[in-house]
Amino acid sequence: xxxxxxxxxxxxxxxxxxxxxxxxxxxxxxxxxxxxxxxxxxxxxxxxxxxxxxxxx
Numbered sequence: 001x002x003x004x005x006x007x008x009x010x011x012x013x014x015x016x017x018x019x020x021x022x023x024x025x026x027x028x029x030x031x032x033x034x035x036x037x038x039x040x041x042x043x044x045x046x047x048x049x050x051x052x053x054x055x056x057x
Contacts, residue, residue: 018044028052 010031012019017040021029030048
């Protein structure tokens with residue numbers, strides 16, 4: 001074997017499934033779906049965008 005890769009999926013320890021953080025105005029970090037990112041990413045993105053837009057309108 002010439003190369004290998006080992007990936008790990010982060011898991012929240014406080015029971016939440018995702019991590020949403022706003023470090024600066026108009027900047028959002030959304031991550032931490034614990035290995036279900038490909039399945040949940042579009043739904044989480046829609047939820048976060050809806051929440052952000054409802055706060056700014």
